[in-house]
Amino acid sequence: MxxxxxxxxxxxxxxxxxxxxxxxxxxxxxxxxxxxxxxxxxxxxxxxxxxxxxxxxxxxxxxxxxxxxxxxxxxxxxxxxxxxxxxxxxxxxxxxxxxxxxxxxxxxxxxxxxxxxxxxxxxxxxxxxxxxxxxxxxxxxxxxxxxxxxxxxxxxxLDAGIIVAVAADNEGEWGSLEELDQDGITIATNQGSTSHDYLDETLRMRAFKRYQMLLKPIRTLSKDTLMLCSTMNQTYCIMLRNKHKVSL
Structure with a gap:
């Protein structure tokens, strides 16, 4: 100690x-x-x-x-x-x-x-x-x-807060996290993160123990079934590696 x-x-x-x-x-x-x-x-x-x-x-x-x-x-x-x-x-x-x-x-x-x-x-x-x-x-x-x-x-x-990554075809589909609280929408996030804590109190989600496990869901983002909630520092991986849009 x-x-x-x-x-x-x-x-x-x-x-x-x-x-x-x-x-x-x-x-x-x-x-x-x-x-x-x-x-x-x-x-x-x-x-x-x-x-x-x-x-x-x-x-x-x-x-x-x-x-x-x-x-x-x-x-x-x-x-x-x-x-x-x-x-x-x-x-x-x-x-x-x-x-x-x-x-x-x-x-x-x-x-x-x-x-x-x-x-x-x-x-x-x-x-x-x-x-x-x-x-x-x-x-x-x-x-x-x-x-x-x-x-x-x-x-x-600087921790810039929570972001949402969506499939490129769905840019502008949602204007806020609250709009995601509907049947058929699942949000993936990193277990134990601040975004996990936020979602646990507000929206349905699926938590992953390691960020690497999120990469496959990110690649298969669809209009109605899967999204990613993350912090701003992960924008690098979402945009550069997976070519998805980031919605604030």
Whole structure:
């Protein structure tokens, strides 16, 4: 548990630094001005060498932030069927995707090793709660219910909500999710996802444990029998791989 908390704290700081790159430069400039001001005071008293020493100490301070976890191996859970965040590259047969690259970069920064464990989405949630895994990087939406049992880092992407994929011939057929609440309409979704929770309270659906299992239903979308409800990050797979329309 101690290692889990350490990783949570370090990931939180690292994610915050990553998110700050997207902000305007005003805050960053103010910090630089303050730092330069301190440096000038040191130079007036002791010269350039002391200023350089302070810079080295500051750099060492950054390293110290990871001292408690450096050299350790962390088991990180992920769903490897969640394109484009985590998936198996068919050309290399290796785990790939934005989440994988992000976690690898953080591991390099912290001086730790990462052992990725792949599983269905719900398995990652359960494993974190039970302490089987040290962390999970899974493009996971932050909800109040999940925050009761899981510590989240700062968000690193915008969850754009729920979408509906329909067969290309049916574009414009429905204007809202509520219109899908009728006999003969079945909505497929990923089990344990936020779209699953929403549909469970509102519409009839069929839940799949792994996103990969949704690909066959997506390919066979018809006017009256099957649709897909998903989150925006899955638009990539729906539109590029299966040539279907996405209805918001």
């Amino acid at each position: 101690k290692k889990n908390l350490l990783l949570t704290g370090v990931l939180g700081a690292s994610m915050l630094a990553l998110a700050a790159c997207g902000d305007d430069d005003t805050g960053a400039d103010e910090e630089v001005d303050d730092t330069n001001g301190d440096t000038e005071e040191v130079e007036d008293e002791d010269g350039d060498e002391d200023a350089e020493g302070d810079d080295d100490a500051a750099a060492g301070g950054d390293d110290d932030a990871y001292a408690d976890v450096a050299g350790e191996t962390f088991t990180v859970a992920t769903d490897n069927n969640f394109v484009p965040f985590a998936f198996m590259d068919l050309d290399t047969n290796e785990l790939s995707g934005f989440d994988i690259e992000l976690m690898t970069a953080l591991a390099d920064e912290m001086g730790i090793e990462v052992n990725f464990e792949t599983m269905e989405f719900q398995g990652a949630l359960a494993g974190i709660q039970s302490g089987v895994y040290d962390a999970s990087i899974n493009a996971m939406s932050i909800t109040e219910e999940r925050q009761d049992t899981i510590d989240f880092s700062d968000p690193y992407y």
